[in-house]
Amino acid sequence: MEMNLPGDLPPQLQQAIGSGLLQRLPVTFQPFVHQQLSEWDFLFPNERRSVQRLLLYVNSLPPTQFNALFAPLLQLEDKMGVRTWQFSTTEQTILNASLLARSPYYQQWRQAVQNVFDASDAYALKTGASVARRRLVLLNIPAYLPVDKATAWTRWQGIGFVQPLDLSAAHASGTLAFLLFGEKAASPSLLQAAQQPDDHSPAQAWIIDAGDNLIRAALQDQAAAHSTSTPTLLGYKRLDTYRQNFSNEMNTMRRDLVDADSVYDRLRKVDVRPWCPPEASAPSIREFLRALYLSGNGAVIFGNSFVEWGASEALRRARPSLLTAQFDLRSKPKPFTGVAVFDNPDKVNPLPSVDDPQGSALDAQMLSLYIWLAALRFTEYQHDTVCICMAESIAEAYIVAPPQFSLQRNPRPLSIDTLRQQLKTWLA
Secondary structure: OOOOOOOOOOHHHHHHHHOOHHHHOOHHHHHHHHHHHHOHHHOOHHHHHHHHHHHHHHHHOOHHHHHHHHHHHHHHHHHHOHHHOOOOOOOOOHHHHHHHHHOOOHHHHHHHHHHHHHHHHHHHHHHOOOOOOOEEEEEEEOOOOOOOOOOOOHHHOOOOEEEEEEOHHHOOOOHHHHHHHOOOOOOOOHHHHHOOOOOOOHHHEEEEEOOOHHHHHHHHHHHHHOOOOOOEEEEOHHHHHHHHHHHHHHOOOOOOHHHHHHHHHHHHHOOOHHHOOHHHOOHHHHHHHHHHHHOOOOOOOOHHHHHHHHHHHHHHHOOOOEEEEEOOOOEOOOOOOOOOOOOOHHHHOOOOOOEOHHHHHHHHHHHHHHHHHHHOOOHHHOOOEEEEEEEHHHOEEEEEOOOOOOOOOOOOOEEHHHHHHHHHHHHO
């Protein structure tokens, strides 16, 4: 099937596609590739590099190696009977996913697909196409979420160490905001230090906030610094209009696959620009949010779910040098609602919302670890990445770092100023 390709595809990629590469790919491999190419204008730099690397790699293979690479996948497609399905090769649909997941060969199929990507990544590593750089993951559990000091870090199973913190200087502006921006000193902030001089893409530094105070601090810092390097800023509360419109559309859907695909197709095409706050108006960011809300993971309903899934997707798609995430207070889930899917519990259940500090703190403890585990799935974060999770209510941080990170375990409380300088040195 012919497809309209973006005009700014790299010449090498255009040439490979023009040679008939897409038609040679297995049927179940095509939806991903077609969708990535059709959404090229909305992809992050890392995603563009990844798609280009994959397609140029398979296109460079001699016929015998090409066939050997895809043979397991083609054999599984025959066993699954894919060619008898109502299967879209131009986009990834719910119906496609359902048909694949119902097959007894589904797990084998997933592994066969992953093997293709692994071969491409291994070739890139061998040829030096991947660039190593130091990275930082910063996670914060605010003071109003009560963390139990005795069990705060047990889920991390000893992979790092506990560092007491002196938070006295940070109380006025908030610990994470103070760590990122400091006191407006002449020297670059930690956020500015994370921006690579050769890469001014907003995808290099992310701030994801279950509330909105951290985003407001970032916007103020950005305006004060007159910076040309802008991070990606996503605040759950600042995205209320976007989420509410999405939720309203979702709740028009009947609970069947055909209607779900119809609603999803409408939501993929609706103009979301009027729903976006200014900091989320860039095409790649508003489409990132669209995909996040379409994934049905609770990001539309709970701020802390938004943070965890948003951070995980940012790591997967953008591979940022700096990822910063802050959790917040949520209400107790209401009984007898569809909150786990898409229903807005405040509309479905008229009972007043009740704050849940303890439940929110437990969420944040678990989800912070999930974010770090999500990072470890990717080679870029497995060796030269520092992860710091702060729990303000107990004035502690849990630090996971490689041996070359200069900050070591210290029984005395560490000031946020000192921590900032250490992290700036690390990123530099």
